[in-house]
Amino acid sequence: MKYMLKNIPSICPACCSKKGKLLFEINSHDAAISQVKKNKYSILKKEIESIWGGNKCKVIRCDVCYFVYSIPHKSGTEKYYSIIYDNLQYPTWRKEYNLILNNIKKLQNKNIKYLEVGAGNGVFAKKVADIIGKHNVTCFEFSDKSIEEIKNHGLTCFNKDIKKFKTKDKFSVICFFSVLHHMDNPNLIFKKLSEIVDNDGRIYIATTPEESIAFMETQINAIAYPPTHVGRWNRLSLKKLGDRHGFSIEEYTLYYPTLLQSLKDIAFWKYSQKTKESQSLASKIASIKNNLIRKSFSLFLLLPFAASSLPSAIRRKKFPSSQLICLKKSKSQ
Ligand SMILES: [Zn+2]
Incomplete structure (x- = not known):
């Protein structure tokens, strides 16, 4: 695929700049047929059109922070993910886990609380619970099967949007592993994070870099379709978003594939x-x-x-x- 790179007025959800480049436009047919077999195609196409409020979606790159986002900027619904669910697989372990686990081990003498958004089958949350205690771990997850697995392990797990989370707790460590790029309204997410993170707490976000997705799209034609992928992050866009909500970058690590x-x-x-x-x-x-x-x-x-x-x-x-x-x-x- 060749990006169109056409100037387009649009408000960046990360930095609020009003200038962007249109990379490409897709329709609900393309987004549905690429993800499921024919037997699920019609129901998925209908759900995508319901999410978008139409049958077309633009993918735009901000001229200022290079955040790439979909317009309509709407993430997949629970129904959407239940249709494409066969294709989702959770990693058994991620390289990023080691760094965070080591940092949590350093804090183990304190009464710390851990929150994970999009906890999958809880592989990392369970490891954290071994260090800080199950009662100090809270997860958010949409998949019923995964929620059951996490709860069976004795951890708290909510099936709801983090933006609507009401709590008096303050969390010392909050993690998003491969989940932020699936979520719309990053400003509302960061607003919530600023309310629930401890004053000396840390937020870890692991996500695929925008440049890697651009390579797969332009060289391999492997398109990261919305509404599964609604945002593609890089260091600058995360910094700009963090600045607006009172966060600064403490650490930034890139991982290269073998x-x-x-x-x-x-x-x-x-x-x-x-x-x-x-x-x-x-x-x-x-x-x-x-x-x-x-x-x-x-x-x-x-x-x-x-x-x-x-x-x-x-x-x-x-x-x-x-x-x-x-x-x-x-x-x-
Ligand atoms: Zn921007």
């Missing part, structure tokens, strides 16, 4: 596109219920995709696959 990871990402994306073609071999393999048999066949089928993806993977390796930002309240607060 060649193997890069190869896996691109080959798997190409393969997953094939699984959505109902008569393809990949689609038939994807529908095998036995995990071991499905994975074995998938691996075999992935090999030709991996071979053809190698040149792109070498180029992709130069772009960070994740960024971790740590924010704290500014001293004047």
Whole structure:
């Protein structure tokens, strides 16, 4: 895909600048067909149109902070995610966890409270609970299955929007792992964070860097469709948003993929596109219920995709696959 880069008046949700560039425009057909098989296509398309209030969506890059955002700036609903849910997978461990876990261990003698927004199946929250106690851990998650898993572990988990969270508690550590780019209204999120974070607390946000998504879109044609992806962050846009709500950057880390990871990402994306073609071999393999048999066949089928993806993977390796930002309240607060 080639970005249009056409000047367009639009208000940036991160820094409020009124100038931007239109990168591309998509319709509900494209956004639906790229994510699900034909049997779920109509219901997903209808839900996307209900979210957007129409059938078109623009993706715009701010001229000042380079935040990339969708207009309509609306994130996916619970129904939307329940339709595409088959495609969602939680990581078993992330590189970013180690840094945060070490920082929490340093605080373990204090009575600290931990909050995680979009906690997935609670893999990190459980580790934190081992250090600070289950009663000090609160999670937010939308998936019923994941909520059950987190609650079964004895942790508090809410199925609601963090922006509507009412509490008297102040949290020492608040984490967002691969979730902020799915959320609309970042100003309301940061307003809530400024209310609930402790004065010497820390907010950690891990998200895919904007430049990495741009590479996948312009070089591989792997489009990060709204309403799943409503914002693409970089250091400057996070700084501008933080400034407006009294936060400063304490730490900023970029994580680069290995060649193997890069190869896996691109080959798997190409393969997953094939699984959505109902008569393809990949689609038939994807529908095998036995995990071991499905994975074995998938691996075999992935090999030709991996071979053809190698040149792109070498180029992709130069772009960070994740960024971790740590924010704290500014001293004047
Ligand atoms: Zn901006």
